[in-house]
Amino acid sequence: MTASRKGRGKSFFHELKKSRTLLLMLLPAAVTIFIFAYLPMGGMILAFKNFNYKDGIWGSPWTKGIFDNFKFFFLSGKAFSVTANTFLYNLSFIAVNTFFAVLFAVILSEAGNKYFKKLTQSAIFLPYFVSWVIVGTIAYNLLNYENGVVNGILGMLGLEPVNIYANGPAWRIIIVLFNAWKSVGYSMVVYLAAVTGVDMQLHESAKIDGANIFQRVRHVTFPAILPTVVTMVLLDVSKIFRGNLDLFYQLVGKNGALYDSTDVIDTFVFRSLLETSDIGMAASAGFYQSILCFVTIMLVNGIVKRVQSDYALF
Known part of the structure; x- marks a missing residue:
């Protein structure tokens, strides 16, 4: 089992090294998608908070009821x-x-x-x-x-x-x-x-x-x-x-x-x-x-x- 995992890890890094040029070409697009598509997902927490600018996204208090923001x-x-x-x-x-x-x-x-x-x-x-x-x-x-x-x-x-x-x-x-x-x-x-x-x-x-x-x-x-x-x-x-x-x-x-x-x-x-x-x-x-x-x-x-x-x- 251990040998098999080592083999898979070695194969992964071998493919990574082999395809490094293609991966570097892909990197700008991947970073752009991560910044503009995945990072904003953290903002979904605002659906369950009473947001105020002073405390920010993470410091703002939670709503009393989990669906309070959905009521409106x-x-x-x-x-x-x-x-x-x-x-x-x-x-x-x-x-x-x-x-x-x-x-x-x-x-x-x-x-x-x-x-x-x-x-x-x-x-x-x-x-x-x-x-x-x-x-x-x-x-x-x-x-x-x-x-x-x-x-x-x-x-x-x-x-x-x-x-x-x-x-x-x-x-x-x-x-x-x-x-x-x-x-x-x-x-x-x-x-x-x-x-x-x-x-x-x-x-x-x-x-x-x-x-x-x-x-x-x-x-x-x-x-x-x-x-x-x-x-x-x-x-x-x-x-x-x-x-x-x-x-x-x-x-x-x-x-x-x-x-x-x-x-x-x-x-x-x-x-x-x-x-x-x-x-x-x-x-x-x-x-x-x-x-x-x-x-x-x-x-x-x-x-x-x-x-x-x-x-x-x-």
């Missing part, structure tokens, strides 16, 4: 609605973005004109670099009641203007569309790389067998990129209970008429934090989100593992 969120009457909104919006984002990203990747991979291909790819990818502040301004200039582009077109057609900023249900679609416009380009690049990596001999064989372009996409391209699609979806599912604060806050702002339809956990907590400055409450909401995300990714990954273990994350 659940007793507000908004816990279920904002949790449901967060889940449903992210589910829509995953479905719509994945569909369009795969669709555009396949279309561009089949495009013959390289100039059209590069121009289209750049046009789809460009919105990813536009900040949500700019996107919010674009949305306002398109949709505002008084002089928005949409109402201007309706006026030219002899139709009555529509107050979109007072129509909550409409924003469920508007938010999904704006998110797709901004985010699809990034995902498309990943899927385009996967499509490009498909063995061309498979396509040539399918052509010889008489398969048209749609049959080749269905039976050759899509099965080849399916592992990439599943992996990307699983990564998105891991954040399904986390709302994009920039997206919702910049598009909706402080418009109370839209809160019931657009409020997610992050925007609700952000507004509450501005009003109460209760850091413990904000930390408890973040802890609540983390638990939901953890449970969701474990369940979904478990299902994928049972159906096709090679596609699972772990």
Whole structure:
């Protein structure tokens, strides 16, 4: 037993020395992830403390009841609605973005004109670099009641203007569309790389067998990129209970008429934090989100593992 442990230890240090160049290249990324992803986890202790700036994180007293900081969120009457909104919006984002990203990747991979291909790819990818502040301004200039582009077109057609900023249900679609416009380009690049990596001999064989372009996409391209699609979806599912604060806050702002339809956990907590400055409450909401995300990714990954273990994350 002792000899076996010594052998494993010797093998470990041998591999460490052998791969030292690769490990040194990996070190900056590992340190960055540790500082910005793992160290902040210690802040979750604030969910169970009455934080004050004088005593700091570790010196602040514990709450009398273990769930005292969670009471504000659940007793507000908004816990279920904002949790449901967060889940449903992210589910829509995953479905719509994945569909369009795969669709555009396949279309561009089949495009013959390289100039059209590069121009289209750049046009789809460009919105990813536009900040949500700019996107919010674009949305306002398109949709505002008084002089928005949409109402201007309706006026030219002899139709009555529509107050979109007072129509909550409409924003469920508007938010999904704006998110797709901004985010699809990034995902498309990943899927385009996967499509490009498909063995061309498979396509040539399918052509010889008489398969048209749609049959080749269905039976050759899509099965080849399916592992990439599943992996990307699983990564998105891991954040399904986390709302994009920039997206919702910049598009909706402080418009109370839209809160019931657009409020997610992050925007609700952000507004509450501005009003109460209760850091413990904000930390408890973040802890609540983390638990939901953890449970969701474990369940979904478990299902994928049972159906096709090679596609699972772990």
